[in-house]
Amino acid sequence: MKPVGHVMILASAGSGKTYQLTNRFVRLLALGARPERIVALTFTRKAAGEFFDEILNKLARAAREPAYAAELAEEIEVPALGSADFLKMLRAVADDMHRLRLGTFDGFFARIARNFPLELGLAGEFEILQEHAARMERERVLRRMFERTGELHDAQREFIEAFKRATFGADEKRLGAQLDGFLDRHQEIFLDAPAADRWGNPLRIWPDGCEWFGAGADLAAVVKNLRTWIDGAGIGDKQRSRWNDFLTALAEWSPGVAPSRALAYVLEKSLEAWTALKAGNAVLEFDRKKQELDPTACAALVQLTRQVVGAELARRLEITRGIHAVLSGYEAVYHDAVRRAGKLTFGDVQRLLAPGGTGARVLSREAADDSRLFIDFRLDAEIDHWLLDEFQDTSFGQWSVLGNLIDEAVQDPTGARSFFYVGDVKQSVFAWRGGDPRLFREIFDHYNHARPGTIAEEHLVKSFRSGPPVIAMVNAVFGAADAITGLFPGEAARAWNHEWRNHESAKPQLGGQVALLEAEDEAGRFATALQLLHEIEPLERGLSCALLVQDNDTAARLADYLRREGGLPAVAESDLHVCVDNPLGSALLALVKTAAHPGDTLAQQHLAMTPLGACLAAEGLGEPEALTRRVLGQIHAEGFERTLDTWLSRLEPQLAADDDFSRERGRQFTAAAGRFDLTGSREVAEFILFMERHTVREADSAAVVRVMTVHKAKGLGFDMVILPDLEGTRLDGRREGLAVQRAADRSVDWILDLPGKLFAGHDAVLAAHVRSAEAAACYESLSLLYVAMTRAKRAMYLIVKPPGKSTSRNFPKLLAETLGEESVPVNIGKLQLPGTFAQGDPDWYLGVAAATQAAEAAPEVERLDPAAVLKSRRLVSRRPSAGKTGVLNGIQVFSIEGHGGADFGTAVHALLAEVEWLDEAGLKRFEAAWAKAGVAGAEALACLQAAELARVWKRPVAAQAEVWRERAFEVVLDGVWVTGVFDRVVVVRDIAGRALRASVFDFKTDYLAGESELAGVVARHMAQLELYRRVVAVLAGLDVSAVECELVITRLRRSVAVPREVK
Amino acid sequence: MIPHRHFLPWDRSLLPQAVAWLAGRWAGGAPLDLSRVLVVVPTRQSGRRLREAIAAHASAHGQAAFPPRVFSPEALVAPGPVADMASRLESQLAWVDVFRGLDLAAFRGVFPVDPPARSFAWALRLAQDFSRLQGTLAEVGLRLADITAKAGADFSEVERWRQLAELEQQHGAKLAALGWRDGQAVKIERASAPGLPDGIERIVVIGTPDPLPLALQALAVHAQTVPVEVVVFAPKTAAADFDAWGRPLAAAWAGHVFDLPDFERRVQLCASPAAQAERIVAMTAGYGAAEGVLGIGVADSEVLPLLETGLRHAGLTGFNPEGRARYGDRLFQLLAALAGLVREDSFAAVAALARCPDFLDFAQARHGPGFSVAGFLGALDELHAHHLPPDLAEARRQAPEIAELTAIAEVRATLTAGTFPENAAAALGLIFSSRRFDLARPADVLAAEAAEAWTEVMREVRTAGKKLETVSTAEWWEVALQLYGEGVQTDDKPAGAIELQGWLELLWEDTPHLMVAGLNDGLVPYAVVGDPFLPESLRERLGLKTNAARFARDAYLLQALAVWREPAGRLDLLLGKTSAAGDPLRPSRLLLRCADAELPRRIAFLFSPAESARATPPWRRAWQLQPPRVSAPSRVAVTALRAWLDCPFRFYLSRVLHMAAVDPGKTELDALDFGTLCHAALEAMGHEPALRDCTDAGVLREFLIAALTAEAAKRFGPELTLPLIVQLESARQRLSRAAEVQAQTRAEGWVIESVERKFLLEVNGLVVSGKIDRIDRHEQTGAIRVLDYKTSDGPVRPRDAHLRAARRDEMAPEFARYSTEGEREEVWRDLQLPLYLRALAAEFPGEITGGYFNLPKAATETGIVPWDGYTPELAEAAWRCAGGVAAAIRAGEFWPPNENVRADYDDFAALFHHGAAASVAWPEEKS
């Protein structure tokens, strides 16, 4: 293997990231790497799948087309290669497919964890909890915490205390809802930083002390001092009343409550003049009137301000600690009940593997050392090469799991291993779930500082996706350094402008159009989008088309609007709640709810209002009593899927003939119910929750208008893109929730439930935190717009509400400032729409040849002609002994000792099968042998000894006699395949071996109360014995009349002849 | 002795050839007697097919057959009854014992770190893993102790396996001490000295490309006494591709090139599991009677249930010969509910048992014809909603009238008395005491079989339990349930049903047309990726089955399925592009085993996008709801007016049709409960004459809190659950602050005149009833003040609560609107205080005002908020509005619904999709 070098690629949108990644893979193969020694990781399984497809298709094409082979060889810098070489690589990859390591981070981590369960402190195999399952676990844990345990134990007492602190003075009535919210908001943070000392710890937040704490003790005196000054100062009435209102508000205020306007007004002034106040000579301006405070007043105001700010901060610290305590109380239970039971989320797996986690060891390819997990042997892997995709989305946690393995590759002195990573920091839209774009540069610097040139740096700015108009617009918006600096926080603007390089189009001939259009509200923006689609008719022209929005709800709404109002085949690539978004599903859920909770009059009457109500009534299930009995029984016996499927099929005739939608939903409903059934639960409440949460992604397909969120569009490209959902208030809003301050090594420094701006804004530490959080949020927002705008190949239409005088720092504002605010009518073909900016060719799409709509040929139905083929013979089968009859009672059925039926019967049968012909000597032998065989032995022996049964065992006086004991047979009678076992058959033959007659003895070991039951037994077994009679007739070549049948009732030591069945 | 190999050419199907070969020269005239032959076939199902074909063969000659003894390789080495052999359960429990008592520090090679908790569950899971590991090794006759020697010199985990061997030894010792021997050890031992059934004169291994290696060891031993023949389904010319036992040789098949003619039409790339199922269903339906012509193979377990459903919808029956796991059957549900009740007698466990049909039958039998399922379950839900009982005892205390609870208590007492499984059997005997199982009824037969399977488990547990006393009843339940759940229920194949067979069954399938779904990599060939104990490299060294061997087997199978169908039949191979969850799947590597020159084309074909999915139909309403019209009420509560103003239709649903939901997940007080509790305490205070003039907040506080506590105890019992504790704490805080407010308001001269005063008011023909929280009189001025307690989270101002700003497209009726000069139009949302004042006007002719006594969550906001500015005009407008509402209610005007109710606040959200009005066909009454 030749050295291949390490590479970092910063690839702008459309510049062929995947292309580079697949080329890298091919290059590694070309240089002799074994396919299974290459790991390539990305974020979604879909992306990994596409990556794999592309490698194979690339190799396949190179193997077929010499010209392309030459081109590819050139690109991967192994120029000597030809088609034959690529074919060889293709074969190697195809044969090694099952060993390839192309996948997701999550999958890769889970696989490692599966191979080292005991090393990671797990008990054997574990299960990955997907979203629904994880939620159910959470609910179970909460329920468990809520259960009574008699005396409260300490943990519970602590929990209640913590909860009170966490919700200080603003307790919720509903604990469950509140806790659920806590977990949604804070659980990840907790898992990241479980140590209590990070939470609301002033020593960590203000290591140099916090000036807000320690207001003087005697506040009354302070207030009095201030009053004295107010009363004496030569200030206006308006100002005086400001002061008085302030003091009144102050007396009423308590921490945690938003300060009233009167309180905030003076507080704000005080904080603005803080330094001067502390110096004792401040001038405060109230309503544009200046007032000079004397030193006493200054001191008093300083005291009061400290009092308020300090109290608020103290409260926030307390709340933060309370939140921590609540979460750790929950986590303790969760950990015990869920993780220990072997149910992990992907996040848990990653945390288990991260160095520094509990017991985790560094992953390594070096076996030497006990502090490492040696992966080569367990994974059957010797990973030499690392390819990481979308690196800007990699979290620090993910990196820390792989860090050492990659380090070993980079440090490998032979150069036989390699590291390659690619991404685009301008597309960092997943920071909110841990994506850490700073890693990109840090890793590079880390290695290149130590040894310059270790990792090569490449930039890709040429877009292979977008044509010149799109690129021009992108450059105009994102290259506008001044506008960006003017609008956005310094740090974010600086970082953005620093990374920015003007893009180029690699497809200068690709015509198209871009425009910034205007519409007032959402309805207007949707309507404009529809107008564009009607005018351009992208699908008819074979152009791919997407509408990108900010959230899933909007996507679903917009897609539905386009389908309904425009008759367009639009698909929301969002998660649809298919089980409850339509009347059919809701009615089915009402059915199960009524069954389990007959007192639920809402569900019951809801049901009655639907056609299902009539179906039920028609079956006599109109009343809850009958309905519950039937449906609950059905659910327990057959599961939800089959139960609801039954009712769905009753409903089928009620649906309009062309109602494909409801039928589709019906199918999706039963499929979802089937998935729930796999959990083994028949609990209706759980089922309903599952169904309510169940979502289905509408299938994507080229021939539709696709509507999706920008996040989902990442990585995709379309001929035409419409952005009708760019509204929003500000781009630099700090993400809500606890403030988490991290050190340079990403460890959590401190966590605080941040107070309002009035309080946080004037504290140096908190203000700095807010500033950087805002900068990060702003950077992420810019990335989002960048991703949205770089999806288009030819045409892009942005539809916004004109910002006008609004000062909101939002997308429309940025677009207005960079593209223009002057109204200009925009022409798109024959359409004219209001807008402020347009470039490119208004008729761009007219030149596009109408796509030949090659209708997907439905796969031919090729059936064989049943008459012309040799069919496989299939018979209806029957086991004579299976036709058991009789009635057992519950006690017999569930008795451990009980009839002991099966065992006892089998034992007696087995013993009796030992008897061929019985004579005196034989009897002695059996008496001796069966004495040890317990009750079964006694029973069998008694049967041998009974005079009444002597005929059964005795050799008949005839020329030849043959006995079949426990003899299996197979026969076809009247086209039915009969298979069974005779207990004992005696066939009497003449000297020539011809059968003369036969007797069938069938042993019954059931308990019989007495003779009186005999007739019943005979009647029950008549059919079975008749069958035996016929079989023996066939086997022995006899007429049926020559075969007699007897039941040997072992308990009664007697036998009964079974007459022929009269039909 | 080396077995003798025979080859059956694969230009015809295997099954009839196998039968003909076994029958040899038999030509009728006597029964076809094969009873002295032992035949080894790969699976139970292939054995069944073989016997069926033998019967058919014999019957073709007018005869019947004595069949051969048919065994699968696994059955061949399954040790028969051995008195001292530990069952799987016993073996696992011995492992549990070993792990629980282990000094982990001495086994750091196996347990480098301590597990999170050394519970029974931990030990059991580990025990299962270890048993599985032992089982895998036993396939080739190895025990843990054999590995270090076998693995070779450069083996990197020597120490770990040395310790594993030591653990195994401890396990063996533990078993020995109890008088048992390990099952796997017995099995291995048996394989070297296997017993042969009486009368066997010949052994034939037929069409079994992947036999259990241990079975081959046994066969090798048999070969010394009886002739053993191996019959391979392949042409003689391919003899070199198989080993002596008829197994495809990895080396020979690794590079095998398939000739699958017409590849692109026979191989069908489908978008999803559902698409695969659909194609098969369509094909099956197309045949009309497909049995015998079309065979179906399913290699992807995701396709199977979809296929079953699809066939059922098409009016066809699918039959899975592998049967169904008992996990999920009706008895399992009951057992799980009982296990839950054993673990703890929580109300949730009670509610779960109460919904088991078998329990309901029991209750029915006990209580006779008067028993109502709906009544019982409804009562349980009501009990839950009102009292939130944490457990059975509290439930019984609160609702002694629910007799079935006594039955449950009896069941629990039986379940927890004595030892498992006797107590379990007794409880089941109790529940099923009057149940009859009529073996002529298929459903009862199934139930009886399930019961038999469970009693089997109980017997096994009892045997094991006699020696292992450290396991608790709850733990036994855990183990027993699992054992039962893993059991399989096999049904007889219904006539005419189409078998849905697994990949490994297909060699014996002889239908001319075969469709196989799931030709995806990892499934065919099946590949094991990763194992904490046995990675592929170690498997290779130990001679265990490797992925390469699986590849060879599956390559052979595919070839054998294809070849003979080539001329006159058809083989369709379906593969999915994605899984049900949408994750990408790869095509089977077997499909890429073509000549290299062909490969690029195959790749292009197999890696193309799957056919586009069906176009998504636009959302459409299946039907509109048809609410019944019932006559309008003549009397309503005062709160109903607010409900009508909010939404007349929802008013109709809740107040006229009385639709109300049950929330089985309720674990804490809802807003209403919370308010009721606080009200009760405040009411008690109002009734207490001694406190009328109290101005000491401390005393008032004490009283209020005591009243609250007493009320809570009455309703929820002496011991509270965590959320109730927290909620009551919240209520206490609110009441403490209320005490201060009360003290102050008394000091200001307001004296409580009466509390919870009932009134009736006729409004426009409608009787409105209500209860006024409290009436105060000022001791100096004599003024009257009507107060309503509010426990919502935030403080409420009366005016804001009663009127809202009109919307841009306001729909409210004229009478509900209120406007004054120059102000924006407002709309009434509530009429509570105005109606109180109106109702009291006659009684208190002097000054009378209204207001709220707020008890919000922020303590500082607690206080009395009078309705300042309640003018005569407002009173007039309110009365007019009340009149309008009353008239509307009387006239049955409940339409249109309010479209502005947020779904998460809407009790009726489940009824509405895409608009409330659009969801309902409202029958306007004919005028």
Ligand code: SF4
């Ligand atoms: S005011 Fe004082 S004396 Fe009167 S009731 Fe209250 S505590 Fe007793």
